[in-house]
Amino acid sequence: MKLTFHGGVEGVTGSCHHVEAAGLQFLVDCGMFQGGREADGRNRAPFAFKPRDIDFVLLTHAHIDHSGLLPRLAAEGFAGPIYATAATCDLLRVMLLDSAHIQEKEAQWRNEARNASRARASKPIYTARDAERALKQLRVVAYNETVQPHPALRCIYRDAGHILGSAIIEAWISEGGRTTKGVFSGDIGQPARPLVRDPTPVSEADFVLVESTYGNRLHRSMAATLAELEHAITDTLTRKQGNVIVPAFAVGRAQEMLYLLADLHRKGRLPPMKIYVDSPMAMQATQITLRHMAILDPDTAEVMNWARKQHNGMQVNFVQDVEESIALHQIKHGAIIISASGMCDAGRIKHHLRHNLGHRENTLLITGFQAAGTLGRRIVDGAKEVRLFGIPVPVRADVYTIGGLSAHADQGALLGWLGHFRRAPAHTFVVHGEAETAAMFAALVRDKLGWPDVVVPRTHAGVTI
Template identity: 35%
Template sequence: MKLTIHGAAQQVTGSMHLLEVGQYKILVDCGLDCERDHHVMLNENFPFNPGEIDVVILTHAHIDHSGNLPTLVRMGFNGQILCTPPTADLTEILLLDSVSIFMRKEQTSRKHNRKRPGQGRQPLYLQKHVMDTVDRFITIGFNRPFRINGDIELTFIPVGHLLGAAAAVLTIDDNGTEKTIAFTGDLGRKNYPVLNDPEPLPPVDYLVCESTYGGRYHTKDKTIDETLVEVIDRACVKESGRLIIPAFSIGRTQALVFSLNKIFSKGLLPPIKVFVDSPMASIATGIFRKHHGLLNEDAQDFYHKLGDEFEFENLTYVENLKDSRQVSNYFEPCIIISSAGMLEGGRIQDHLYNNIQNYYCTILFIGYCAKGTLGHRLLRGDPIVHIKDRDLAVYATIKKTDLFSAHGDHDDLVNTVKQQNSQQLKNVFLVHGETVSMQAMADTLEQDGYKVTIAEKGLAYEF
């Protein structure tokens, strides 16, 4: 067997791992490298021939794991894409949204290059390529062994993180010798709203493990409900203002809405109007309802006792742009949940444009903001920010919490590995993390007797 890490090697995005068993080639994930410009053709320069890939295994729907699949198909891949049913549904809407983003960027690029014909950006792929990709999805339930061919069996193990997210466990007959290898994808954390806890992986010989939060720890002194009640009480009750929460449409918005539903149903706060301003969030919530049986026990109990986890009396899903603009004219205390968690596009920019200079507005960040984004500039305390071609002074209150992060922290990651016997586990390949995170995780594991390799991009490992 030969393993080559072609993406997310000492960086977080662009997951893409090639496993070769004899002449058979398996690609695990095919994500966009978001540290490159999506529209520059760097993402289409695969270090292998897409037409030679026999099968793709997709661990979950996030764009840094799925976002380059249409490019792979466009350039010659014609095999199956294996994933769980929720992953197939969520990936489709995320890929279609990527096309919309590409087209908007292309239009902007054309405006800026009117005097230089041919210099505009070209979309990485189009809707046709997305639909061609979706046609290749073959869905497999959790913990149901699936024989890829006579020598290779695949089992998906639930790992939390996102609805449908799975670790891929492969049992391989390699010239008469059985070998096992697992790819964690992204690992979730315990007690996360809506999602089940990650399940332990079976014993394997080799483990390709993410390391996003290596060396970092989540806040543990407060619960999600306590944090939300404290922020909402100050922003919307005591100050009679508005609370804006940027949140990714898929996963985080559903966790946040369910948490708010529980808070209001318990009477922990007076009724406050909540707007979810994201068409994609509405579609994604429908997918969560479709796969309701995969939600955690807390969500199931709530449903049986009080009804839909994602609906309550003061909640409004804002469907069209006209209604979104009307939200700005709602002058009572309210909570606005809007898409684009890093504030780099979408309707959230309109809400910020209208409220960043409002002393009675609070902006609560519940996710990671990459360097260079508007969200990052607000979090570091910039007094003036640039929004929609204007420089605006920041008078709104800026807050953050990491409790809605769906990634396991250092302890969660290490404990996942430690479920494996250090004598049987021949090697742990660390991926999907910055170098400092990988090194922190490697140091901890090596102290406990595990052999660890910090994966290098393009380097082949044979075993």
């Protein structure tokens, strides 16, 4: 059996692992590279395998850095099934089409900019039509049930507790009368987080791939995080009489924020609030989340049912039309506006920042990771003034960075998850981490767990197991 790492190593994006065994070829994830200047080139580079030779794809979850190149794979000849949980399939219908629209728009902008210089025309990485084609290849897999994509391969998807529908994949591969068990962690969630369940423990493997996004740090506790959230909102709405602006990823973080606000309000820790969710994609993702309540943490249903009945203390409005979104710019106090993009680089959030950032009574609540080079990061780093739509806007609002809401397990939780294995896997591959973090976490697994063969693979490196 041969395993080759084509992405999601030496970095956290572009996850793609290629397995060749028993005359079969399959991928675990086929993600886009994101961030940095070279991402576009890597997303356009020829695949290191022939797409038409891939028999099927096992998909861990819907995030674009794990799923985003599926439309290109299909456009280049991959015609097999893509196995994913029902919630992942629902999220992909929103996310892959959105990603395709972004690719098409970016190509259009580039072409408009290049027209003057008569440079070569820019093509989108893929189109909405390619995304539609890939979506037709989805096959739903239930958690904890055996699926057999081929007589030589049996899999079970377990809840990874990372985002709605996320999975750890256990795979039993039979070849030459021998069965090898591999575990693909996908992205693993932090235990005791809102909405999702805790990651499922796994007890056995011949080889394991484990993510290491935060293999070098510990997250802030949920109790401290909630206390900070309570303070920021109460102070803004009650004392300062301003608005709270929350940039949030439309899938995941926006729903978590709604849950946390409802839960804190229900417990009497927050004043009456008018919440506006100003992102059509966040609205779709919230509807999908509500449809899949059965796979979420049991607390979620209780809080959401409470929120549905409550009409005085906490109003939630989903804003769809552009006109309604523009009307929000006139609100001077008492609103909590949750909007995308999560890093303030695009979308409606930029308009809300333009209207709110310059006033001391308002608060900007940062709840997610802000990559270097983004507007969100500049504000977090203390910029006194930012440019929005070419206009300088002073940063006078309070800026709170709420840690502790990460969707990824921290060092302790990753070690805890690995600690459930009853014996050391023969091979451990530390993936999905920046080079230094992955190396540090690999050393920790060797030292703390005493596991013998723990390596950090390089891009396109292949190993025979």
